Amino acid sequence: xxxxxxxxxxxxxxxxxxxxxxxxxxxxxxxxxxxxxxxxxxxxxxxxxxxxxxxxxxxxxxxxxxxxxxxxxxxxxxxxxxxxxxxxxxxxxxxxxxxxxxxxxxxxxxxxxxxxxxxxxxxxxxxxxxxxxxxxxxxxxxxxxxxxxxxxxxxxxxxxxxxxxxxxxxxxxx
Numbered sequence: 578x579x580x581x582x583x584x585x586x587x588x589x590x591x592x593x594x595x596x597x598x599x600x601x602x603x604x605x606x607x608x609x610x611x612x613x614x615x616x617x618x619x620x621x622x623x624x625x626x627x628x629x630x631x632x633x634x635x636x637x638x639x640x641x642x643x644x645x646x647x648x649x650x651x652x653x654x655x656x657x658x659x660x661x662x663x664x665x666x667x668x669x670x671x672x673x674x675x676x677x678x679x680x681x682x683x684x685x686x687x688x689x690x691x692x693x694x695x696x697x698x699x700x701x702x703x704x705x706x707x708x709x710x711x712x713x714x715x716x717x718x719x720x721x722x723x724x725x726x727x728x729x730x731x732x733x734x735x736x737x738x739x740x741x742x743x744x745x746x747x748x749x750x751x
Contacts, residue, residue, distance in 0.1 A: 580622040590617055591626040595634065646720065648680060652713035655681040660705055668703035683708045 583591065586607055593603035600614035609617065617623055635641065659678050662669055669678075671685050684706035692700040718724035 580625070583622055583626060587617070587620070587623055588626070591623060591630060594618075594627055595630040646717075649713050649717050649720075651677050651680040652708045652710060653717045655707060655710060657707075668705070681707050 586609075590603055590607045590609065593606045594600055596603070600618050601611045604614040604617060605611050618627070655678070660669055660674070661667065662673075671679070671682070674682065682705065684704075686704040686706075688702040688704065689699050690702070691698065692702075715724060719726075
C-alpha cells in the first residue's frame with residue numbers, strides 16, 4: 578500500500594513541528610485544532626516526513642545519534658575523583674582535564690578569600706559544577722530500554738479494527 582503524498586497543510590505542520598518539536602503548537606500555527614496534533618503525528622506519511630526532517634537537522638548540525646549517546650555517557654558515567662590530582666590531592670586546573678572530564682563540567686569557579694578572619698592568609702577554593710548525572714543516567718537507561726515509563730503495544734490488526742469501528746460509528750450517527 579502506497580502512502581498518500583502530504584497536503585500543503587500537512588507539509589506545513591511537519592515544518593512547524595521541526596521548529597520546536599511541539600505538536601500542539603505546530604497544529605495551532607497551521608490552523609488545525611490543537612487536539613488534532615496526536616492524530617496528525619499518527620499518520621505514517623507525516624511520521625516519515627518528521628523523521629526525515631529530524632535526520633536532516635542532525636546532519637546539518639554535524640551531530641549523530643552515536644555522538645549524542647557518547648556525550649550522554651560521559652556525563653552519566655563521570656566520577657568526581659577524576660577532577661582531583663591523585664598525587665597532590667588538589668583540584669585539577671580546567672586546562673588539565675581530559676575531554677571526558679571537560680564534557681561533564683557545567684561550570685568552574687575559583688574563589689580567593691580569607692576563610693579565617695584576621696589571620697591574613699588567603700585561601701583558594703575551587704568550585705566544580707557538573708551536569709546532572711542522575712538525569713543523564715535516566716536518559717541513557719531510557720534509550721537502552723532499561724527504564725520504561727510507558728508500555729506501548731503495537732498491534733496493526735487491532736488498530737485497523739478500531740479504525741473500522743470508529744468509521745462505522747461515525748456512519749451510524751449520520
